[in-house]
Amino acid sequence: MGNAVELAGVDLAWMSERNATAMAFGHLEGRRLTVTAVLTGLTGLAAVSRELLDRPGLAGVAIDAPLIITNVSGQRDCERALSREYGARKASCHASNLGLYPDPASASLSDQLLGAGFEHLKPAGCRWQIECYPHPAIIELFDLPERLSYKKGTVRQRREGQVKLCEMLATLADAPVLALDLNGADLPGPDRIDALSGNKGDVAN
Numbered sequence: 686m687g688n689a690v691e692l693a694g695v696d697l698a699w700m701s702e703r704n705a706t707a708m709a710f711g712h713l714e715g716r717r718l719t720v721t722a723v724l725t726g727l728t729g730l731a732a733v734s735r736e737l738l739d740r741p742g743l744a745g746v747a748i749d750a751p752l753i754i755t756n757v758s759g760q761r762d763c764e765r766a767l768s769r770e771y772g773a774r775k776a777s778c779h780a781s782n783l784g785l786y787p788d789p790a791s792a793s794l795s796d797q798l799l800g801a802g803f804e805h806l807k808p809a810g811c812r813w814q815i816e817c818y819p820h821p822a823i824i825e826l827f828d829l830p831e832r833l834s835y836k837k838g839t840v841r842q843r844r845e846g847q848v849k850l851c852e853m854l855a856t857l858a859d860a861p862v863l864a865l866d867l868n869g870a871d872l873p874g875p876d877r878i879d880a881l882s883g884n885k886g887d888v889a890n
Contacts, residue, residue, distance in 0.1 A: 733795035
């Protein structure tokens, strides 16, 4: 893969260690990101951190969860800013604060990554970690008028949203800025998505 950089994306069950976390790994080379592994059903902070810290070549981690929470109440500055930009498109943020989440697993994971050299603002030569919020990213990637409802709404709306999301992700194979090579990984089809239980946290892997 030449000078490929190894990256990870984490859909973290940060509010409860009883819920399952999923993550994907890939190599970024030039304008192509090639998926190399997809892990699902990881339970507990120890299992999540082990998968990340046991990969010495990992250069960067993007995590869908709040990584730094210092405010006692209300929203963080980044949440307010994002809500101002995307609130009208139904992609504003929930509040993250120490009153609601006094000991979030996401912040603990971030501290472990920081101890292993994954910086929040990457100095030259350092590995990095970033907090991401998928809804605005999906809006921008696919030029959508508003948030895609794949985790909220009725069961039917969530299923339709998940089918649409998979269809859109498949189109990234030919994206001019950054192409996504699934490398044999299967996106769930409508039949598999329709077979889900319909629970609000139920998203096809």
